[in-house]
Amino acid sequence: MKRIHSHEKEQFKKLFRQDRVDRFEDRHRILEVFLQTENHITHSGLMQLLEADGYRLEPDFVAETLKLMCHFGFAQANRFENGELRYEHRHLGQHHDHMICTKCRKIFEFEDDALENRQRQIASANGFHILQHKMEMYGICAACLADRDQKMPLVSAKPGETLVITGFTGGSSARMRLMTMGLRIGDVIEVITNDSAGQVVVAINYHRYAVGRGLAQKVQVEPVNAAGGDSTAAEAG
Ligand SMILES: [Zn+2]
Ligand SMILES: [Zn+2]
Ligand SMILES: [Zn+2]
Numbered sequence: 001m002k003r004i005h006s007h008e009k010e011q012f013k014k015l016f017r018q019d020r021v022d023r024f025e026d027r028h029r030i031l032e033v034f035l036q037t038e039n040h041i042t043h044s045g046l047m048q049l050l051e052a053d054g055y056r057l058e059p060d061f062v063a064e065t066l067k068l069m070c071h072f073g074f075a076q077a078n079r080f081e082n083g084e085l086r087y088e089h090r091h092l093g094q095h096h097d098h099m100i101c102t103k104c105r106k107i108f109e110f111e112d113d114a115l116e117n118r119q120r121q122i123a124s125a126n127g128f129h130i131l132q133h134k135m136e137m138y139g140i141c142a143a144c145l146a147d148r149d150q151k152m153p154l155v156s157a158k159p160g161e162t163l164v165i166t167g168f169t170g171g172s173s174a175r176m177r178l179m180t181m182g183l184r185i186g187d188v189i190e191v192i193t194n195d196s197a198g199q200v201v202v203a204i205n206y207h208r209y210a211v212g213r214g215l216a217q218k219v220q221v222e223p224v225n226a227a228g229g230d231s232t233a234a235e236a237g
Helices: 002-018 024-036 043-052 059-071 113-125 142-147 172-181
Strands: 075-078 086-089 097-101 107-110 136-139 162-168 188-194 200-204 207-211 219-223
Touching: 002 024, 024 043, 024 059, 024 086, 043 059, 059 075, 059 086, 162 172, 172 207
Parallel strands: 097 136
Antiparallel strands: 075 086, 097 107, 162 188, 162 219, 188 200, 200 207
């Protein structure tokens, strides 16, 4: 990576000088600090790194430099899950895709030639020529899966999870209400929506059920593959 980075700095000098970009030294410093991290970093994250290195630069100047870095192909910006814009290195001739943990928000990179080829085949079978693509998988990372309580109330489940109902807590009236709604122990449910407030929407056998938060607290669930002891990595769609 060191060699690529010194090559990047050379190119940066050439392009920025040729374009007579002002404050070259400050901009070059931003590039250097940016190249030191392998993270997918936000503008404010980069500001913090610059300050930690003793550089006090105006936020607008840093934002403009990031834009120039994207323009000249040293950086690329991505908004994962419509969050804040994040920047990462763009190394020519290299490509990777991303897995994003919806629990700890960590971003994992991966490369897979078979997957890349398959995408090209699908495109060309449709008479389509790919110019660029991104593949983002949302799910739960290995560390978060390991620390997650297997048994949890439905109210703590994440959208996209497939779970099995293992019991109802609370009084018999709550149990009755859930049974009347059509929820039964042993039902396999898919979580459709679970915002921090409001109903939890789940699907059971192609039917949708909206469960209030209070009731969702009383539905005990477990990940489907927990029972079988199968702990394959997060799958997401
Ligand atoms: Zn890809
Ligand atoms: Zn995680
Ligand atoms: Zn990346």
